[in-house]
Amino acid sequence: MTATHTSPGHQSGTHDAHDAHAHPTTATYIQIFVVLFIVTAAEVVAAQILPSIGMTSLVAPSLLIMALVKGALIILYYMHLKSDSGVYAAPMVFGLVLATGMLLTMIGLWIIAPRVPCTPELGKACVVEK
Amino acid sequence: MTVSTIEHASHAVPANPPSGMESLDMRKLGMWVFLGSDCVFFASLITTYFVNRPLIFSGEPNPHHTLGINFTAVLAFILLLSSLTMVLSLAAFQRDNIQSGRNWLLATAALGTCFLAGQAIEFSNLAHEGVTLSSGLFGQCFLIMTGFHGTHVFIGVIWLLACWLFAGTGRFNSKNFIGVEISGLYWHFVDLVWVAIFTLIYLI
Numbered sequence: 001m002t003a004t005h006t007s008p009g010h011q012s013g014t015h016d017a018h019d020a021h022a023h024p025t026t027a028t029y030i031q032i033f034v035v036l037f038i039v040t041a042a043e044v045v046a047a048q049i050l051p052s053i054g055m056t057s058l059v060a061p062s063l064l065i066m067a068l069v070k071g072a073l074i075i076l077y078y079m080h081l082k083s084d085s086g087v088y089a090a091p092m093v094f095g096l097v098l099a100t101g102m103l104l105t106m107i108g109l110w111i112i113a114p115r116v117p118c119t120p121e122l123g124k125a126c127v128v129e130k
Numbered sequence: 131m132t133v134s135t136i137e138h139a140s141h142a143v144p145a146n147p148p149s150g151m152e153s154l155d156m157r158k159l160g161m162w163v164f165l166g167s168d169c170v171f172f173a174s175l176i177t178t179y180f181v182n183r184p185l186i187f188s189g190e191p192n193p194h195h196t197l198g199i200n201f202t203a204v205l206a207f208i209l210l211l212s213s214l215t216m217v218l219s220l221a222a223f224q225r226d227n228i229q230s231g232r233n234w235l236l237a238t239a240a241l242g243t244c245f246l247a248g249q250a251i252e253f254s255n256l257a258h259e260g261v262t263l264s265s266g267l268f269g270q271c272f273l274i275m276t277g278f279h280g281t282h283v284f285i286g287v288i289w290l291l292a293c294w295l296f297a298g299t300g301r302f303n304s305k306n307f308i309g310v311e312i313s314g315l316y317w318h319f320v321d322l323v324w325v326a327i328f329t330l331i332y333l334i
Binding site for chain 1: 220
């Protein structure tokens, strides 16, 4: 999955603006798609099979890992960050760090002090707000 | 200096090609900045869903019973396929294969439209089961999140069709394909967001 080809001004969008870098070939793009297809199918199977065989605790970690693999393939190969300048990656990495930080912080805060109405269905996880 | 000499000189590789920041395309960098900010936007919607998840799953209708994973998996495949056609379109323009590039652009827009049609069917089915914007927390969190994603897809389809039209006038070729490249970045991001939503909301 590392085959590449170069063409003049390939990276630039405008011929003279950038230096030429290697971009994946058509075959590589198709290989990436096949991998994405297989991983997505594996996600669907895992989400339905793992709970039925009593491995519920493995569902979330396995699905998250597969989603990360898919996301990385799309960003690196289809969005060309693997071959583009690292400067382009900076705002995306910054956004992803902020996004992940926000998600984890909010979930963490909820675990520490859930500010939600207490219902019987929530059970022991529900703490009444004082 | 003859005309041919002038033309040759204008296409000659400069003695000192741009390097460092000068080699960056500001339009492309601007799109990456926008995508970075859009990450935070979608993260806020997903976070809202997750924080309210215990309440959502304790009420009725339960997402596990109402969300069709197999149908949504087909939608995910459609978006993944559209990412492939998008990148093939850009590669065709970079090879000066304009007609092929236009065809792939049209295929991408068609797949995007299929996705939107699928999402409309899903929303319609949910409405029949009583999940609407005013039906409760699940309806609000889920429909706003997927609705904003659908809006992004819709904007992407319009953008792709505009690129297809512009490409017909000879605007894009192997020396100038920034328009297709930037619309491609946006389209792949839309696919990326669906990867996150599909996993975090539908499967987990």
